Amino acid sequence: MTALLDFARALEFAAHKHIDQRRKGVRAEPYLNHLSEVAFLCAEATAGNDPVVVIAALLHDTLEDTDASYEEIEQHFGAEVAGVVAETTDDKRLRKAERKQRQIDAAPTASSRAKLVKLADKVSNLRSMAHSPPADWPLERKIEYFEWAHAVVAGLRGTDARLESLFDRAYEDGLAELRGEAV
Template identity: 35%
Template sequence: MEIQSIYQETIKFATAKHLSQNQTIPGTNLPYVVHLSNVAMEILIASQHSPGFKLDFAIKLALLHDTLEDTDTTFEEISNVFGLDVAEGVLALTKDSKLPKAEKMPDSLARIKNLQKEVWAVKLADRITNLQVPPSHWDTAKKTAYRNEAIRLSEELKGGNGYLENRLQEKIVAYEKYISIPT
């Protein structure tokens, strides 16, 4: 199947799932599909700089990465429609809601690191996309914590995708402008 067809099939599925939740990008009125397509765009560009990159697999992951976490989609549903590898990748990218907040990201990163490098790439692309203007209700502590989490994520996924690692480093540096440090 051509990458365009894979993209269209997957984004339609993901859009329907996120629209059923009336989900928007936090701090905006933009439909959540904008975030998903931005993550997929990062993956499309990264694939051009990454020999041996499985783009069809990564595009599915990019567009579906939040469906288990944010919608009523099940693992079985993703597995039936997109295959077991995709479902396992999406599951690894999903924070375990049963864990305490402080354990969610380390747990997810540990599961991601046991899978293909394309799963790592989607996590990097997700954080690149999220390091935009933070929601207006975030205070300095929240913005700093988010930046620090991005630094940790970058360190943990080093070696996953050089192109996206560099992009994430640039976004972390650029994000500093949103952190006001009291004098």
Template identity: 35%
Template sequence: MDTVRTFEAAQGWPAVRAALAARLPAAELGRLDEAVAFAEQWHGDQRRPAGEPYLEHLLEAVLVLVDGVGVTDTDVLRAAVLHDVVEDTGCSAAEVRERFGPRVADLVDWVTKPEPADGQSAAQARAAYLDRLRLAPEDALLVKLADRLSNVQRLDTHPRPEKRRSYYRETVRTVVPLAQPYPWFRAWYAAWAEALAPLDGDEG
């Protein structure tokens, strides 16, 4: 993975905030402070599959958007911080809308995987969610691409071979096509797919 850029946020929000200070005005950083505090409140002690604090993943997505793509739109960055708060905590979409406004709430909604409908399996619901992303507005796609980048950038270290295979294949099949209109993401995912291609036949 030497040729694929990775994004790290293990030192937490103060370090990420300091890194963003050269790119974003103080007032915009203040708006991000609020989103980070909200995410911390709701995600609490949640951990990612590899054991890192949940907030680390959210901040990686922000770093991807700012340092990788050059996004400075604070609503998009706040949506990146909040993108899992409805899906993975008890927070409601209405609470996000009340606190952060309709634009942020709509972006979060686009990237929130819904519960399966009646008669629908979890796999079918996931497939429908990924298919719906083809209709998403550009800002929502940027959030999704940053989210998935954080999830897959170190996929080769995932402890479960079957998860490595299935997530690699799903990303190549459904997410890489979404990256094609965006030069930075297109290049990153192409390099990533090539570097991690052995995962496709990984037997552990």
């Protein structure tokens, strides 16, 4: 029962912290939709047996996109969850190109839990980019995003075959859809 209560508390925390945020895509979905998809993918990957990774998936963007602090996450959800969230957080003080390269470089040495969250995040992001891309992104930028995500996931391989297959499908289908957009 504790895991279920912890999950509900994490869902409420994430919903509150991301309350005014929307996805960048043309549909401008509530940001919580992305967090719930990432958590769902992680829950499936672990057959529901690792609440730490599922809760971290719900919270994976709170440090970089909200006013939440590491200490706050640790206090509410414990050191294990806070550690996974920290591992999946970009340092917004760095330039975008450096942040993106750090994700590529850090992927192979991340913890298994952080790898699951990152992999699920990339699946969700590619699906979103294919079906609801930012309106102001030219085709070249969208394709560059797909290629960068592919480079990150290369360092996550061996984590979960099913998630990797979902990523590969999202990558291939998304690129095909984007290339069809150029016609």
